[in-house]
Amino acid sequence: MTNTVKFDPGIGELTVDFNSYVNEVYSQMMSFRTIHQKRARFKLYANKIEKYMKNNISFYAGCLLWAYYLYNENIDSPKEIEGNSLLNLTDEQKDDYDYMLQVSFMQNYFESFERDMLYYTGKKYVIPENWKNILSLYSEFLELNNGFVDLHKTSEIKLPKKLEKMKFSFDINKLIEKAIKEKDLEMLSDVADFG
Numbered sequence: 405m406t407n408t409v410k411f412d413p414g415i416g417e418l419t420v421d422f423n424s425y426v427n428e429v430y431s432q433m434m435s436f437r438t439i440h441q442k443r444a445r446f447k448l449y450a451n452k453i454e455k456y457m458k459n460n461i462s463f464y465a466g467c468l469l470w471a472y473y474l475y476n477e478n479i480d481s482p483k484e485i486e487g488n489s490l491l492n493l494t495d496e497q498k499d500d501y502d503y504m505l506q507v508s509f510m511q512n513y514f515e516s517f518e519r520d521m522l523y524y525t526g527k528k529y530v531i532p533e534n535w536k537n538i539l540s541l542y543s544e545f546l547e548l549n550n551g552f553v554d555l556h557k558t559s560e561i562k563l564p565k566k567l568e569k570m571k572f573s574f575d576i577n578k579l580i581e582k583a584i585k586e587k588d589l590e591m592l593s594d595v596a597d598f599g
Contacts, residue, residue, distance in 0.1 A: 409474055409558060411488040414584040415466040415592070422460045423509045426453060446524035453517065460510065461535045462589035464542035466580060468567055469592060471545065473576040475561045482559035490553045503551025507543050514539075537598040541567060572596060 433445045474485070493501060514531045521529035541564055548562040549555060574595060583591050 406483075408484045408486045409478065411485050411552075411555075413470060413580050415463055415470070415580065415589060418584070418587055418589050419460055419463045420456050422456050423506060425456055426509075426513060429453065443524045446520060450521065450525060457510065457513075457517070458535070458593065459589055460506075461538050462591075462593040464507075464593075465538045465595075465598065466583065466589060466592040468538070468542055468545060468598070469572075469576045469595075470580060471561050472563060472567055472570070472572075473580075474558045475563055477577075478558040482557045484557055485555060488552060488555055490551065491556070493553055498553050501551060501553065503546055503553075504543065507539060507546060511539055511543070534593065534598055538593060541598050566598075570596070570598075 429445075429449045433442045436442050436445060474483075490501075514536065518529050518531060521527055544564040545562075545567070546552075548564060549560075555561065572595075579591065579595065583589055
């Protein structure tokens with residue numbers, strides 16, 4: 405039996421840089437002069453934006469599930485967490501580190517995406533409530549753990565009260581292993597109501 409657990413079981417490798425992707429798409433759109441061209445460009449990328457959004461929301465759900473699992477599985481005998489690269493940040497880097505950047509961007513983009521879908525495609529789109537719940541819960545989780553810059557042991561993990569009270573009818577570890585093996589993070593956001 406090992407005395408260490410992984411900071412990231414492998415789900416981080418399956419994420420995309422959502423912020424950069426969205427910024428690139430909008431930068432391309434703004435280079436066109438006519439609304440017709442902008443609409444065509446948005447329609448071309450809308451499905452991919454939605455897919456990447458769900459991918460990253462699913463990553464956040466996976467992080468919440470993994471933290472829940474690590475905390476509860478090791479409550480009687482806390483373990484060292486290995487692979488947390490944020491521990492290598494200097495004090496100056498920690499001061500400059502905006503751990504809410506990605507989450508804040510997505511929270512703000514939810515409303516923009518709904519509006520832009522209607523404007524550029526003529527279709528009403530509503531962000532799923534569970535995505536909002538996951539993002540809100542993950543945001544609270546980040547705040548509670550100060551962006552993980554000092555997270556060394558499973559006993560130091562702080563779970564949001566809502567997550568702490570949740571009960572899951574599936575084996576979290578096996579589900580995460582399956583998501584990694586199948587390279588499908590989406591199964592992590594579809595397994596529970598995080599509201």
